[in-house]
Amino acid sequence: MTASTATLAETAKPRDNKRPQVLDSAARYFREQGYAASSMRDIAAAAGMKAGSMYYYFASKEELLVAVHEEGIRRITKAVNAALAGPAGPWERLEAAMSAHLASLLDGGDYAQVVxxxxxxxxxxxxxxxxxxxxxxxxxxRGLVDALPLPPETSRRHLRLMLFGAMNWTQHWYRPAGDTPEAIARAFVSVLRKGDQP
Amino acid sequence: MTASTATLAETAKPRDNKRPQVLDSAARYFREQGYAASSMRDIAAAAGMKAGSMYYYFASKEELLVAVHEEGIRRITKAVNAALAGPAGPWERLEAAMSAHLASLLDGGDYAQVVxxxxxxxxxxxxxxxxxxxxxxxxxxRGLVDALPLPPETSRRHLRLMLFGAMNWTQHWYRPAGDTPEAIARAFVSVLRKGDQP
DNA sequence: GTCTATAGCAAGATAGAC
DNA sequence: GTCTATCTTGCTATAGAC
Known part of the structure; x- marks a missing residue:
């Protein structure tokens, strides 16, 4: 508060705050082992401290999960919004958003996968x-799907729910050696776009 | 083995075998609480016995999970194959299979959801x-998707993966008061079928 | 801020009586 | 087949020293 000489982005003493490491470690364990199977001891060890010390940053294990969620949603929202800055056509915009969503989820996306x-x-x-x-x-x-030029009888709600299912299910079959997130987004859109527009 | 007088479908004494109840109870707990958060004590209680007694039927908790999986896959395979006995057109066959898959998953499908x-x-x-x-x-x-009349550039692999994602994701938004599994299958197929066939 | 130590509890699994 | 009793282990969370 009275930090007239403090550098930017540091609200407290710089050296102590290991909160980000703790959060990273928790995200990794929650993704790899699942929430219930991840122990505070293991999470702490990977963050370079003992279990008891983590309670300085987070009051409980559940609070840790909530924090990982919040960070995950924040990151993926930011990525998708950034991807939407460019393209103008409705299909192109949808594909860009899907590509960003998939990249967040598949490329080292501990946080997003936990979400x-x-x-x-x-x-x-x-x-x-x-x-x-x-x-x-x-x-x-919802906005992106509503903007698509579709036959009037198409259920946009079901289309949107299909998209989320298809995207979030990629975690179960994605292999880094295979399609990139961008290629997957392109393929998904192409399946849907069939006869509509050249 | 020497059961010359035993009735059909009973390899042992009929009165003792509570294995099905145990399996039902495990499936319900695994679905509702998740595997890690389900305790052998709770599963046993819902099956009308104590935790120690369950080890007469299953040697470990993991073996219980495997048995639930096997039963789940058995049931959903049977349901889908039965649904395929009727329809002949490729889109109708796909819709019938999806409808059966969704019904297995959404209508009291403890086993299928665990899978x-x-x-x-x-x-x-x-x-x-x-x-x-x-x-x-x-x-x-895979066979059903391969049989669809599609533009040659369509990736049937991605279409199939989309379908599984869309179907299995319904668990997250399905409400018994809303669309039936049949209606969801119809809507999904209709989104994909767009311009193809009248 | 991080440690050690531990309270307090619940878990999976086993042994042996009945 | 099911029970009771228990072993062993692991967990979250807290207390208080440093």
Whole structure:
């Protein structure tokens, strides 16, 4: 607060804040082992500290999960919005957004993958807030699908739900040696676009 | 073995075998709470016994998961094959198979939902066998997609992967009060079929 | 901020009586 | 077949020294 001499982006002493490392470690474990199977000890060890020390940054394991979720949604939202700055055509915009979503999910996307897979089980305020954030994100795609030139009888809701399913399911079959996220997005759009536009 | 007087479908004494109840209970818990968060005590209680007694039927918790998987794949394969007995057109056959898959997944489908969500984490023989069974099942859809009349440039592989993603993602948004599994299958096919055939 | 130590509890699995 | 009792292990979280 009174940091008249502090450098930018540092609200506290620079040397102590290992919060990002803790969060990275948690994201990696939650993705690889699942939330329930990840222990605070393991997460702490990978972040270079002991389990007890993590409670300085996060009051509980669930709070750690919530923080990973928030960061994941923040990152993927940012990536998709950045990708939408360029293209103008409705199909091109959809493909760009899908490409960014897939890249976030598939290329080292510990955070994003946790978002699609682990949600706090009990119906507390934490769970509801995360669902709200996820819904906000999905609103972007609602707009993109609504902008597509489609036959009037097409259910845009089902098309959007298909897209999310197709995208988030890629985690189960994606291999780094195979298609890139961009290629997958292109292929998905091409399947849908069939007769519509040259 | 020497059961010359035993009735059909009973290899042992009829009154003792509570294995199906145990399996049902495990499937329900694995679906509702996830594998890691389900305790042998809870599963046993819902099956009307104590935790120790379950080890008479299954040697470990993981063996219970494998058995639920096998039963789940068996059921959904049977349902899809039955649905394919009727229709003849390629799109009609795909829609029938999707409808059966979705019904298995969404209508009280504890077993099927576990198949799509929980896999043994460590790379043992159990995990590999389950993946093999799942791949065999997916072969059915490979044939159905290959039979579709599509523009030559369409990637049938990506179309098939889209379908599985779209179908298995329905668990996350399906509500019993909304669309039926049949209606969802119809809507998905209609999105894909667009200009192709009247 | 990070440590050690530990409280307090729940888990999977086993042994042996019945 | 099912029970009770228990072993062993691992977990989250806290307390207090440094």
């Amino acid at each position: 699609t897979r682990e949600l706090p089980r009990d119906d507390g305020p934490a769970r509801r807030r995360l669902i709200g954030m996820r819904d906000d994100y999905e609103t972007i795609f | 799509t969500r929980e896999l043994p984490r460590d790379d043992g023989p159990a995990r590999r066998r389950l993946i093999g069974m799942r791949d065999d099942y997916e072969t059915i859809f």
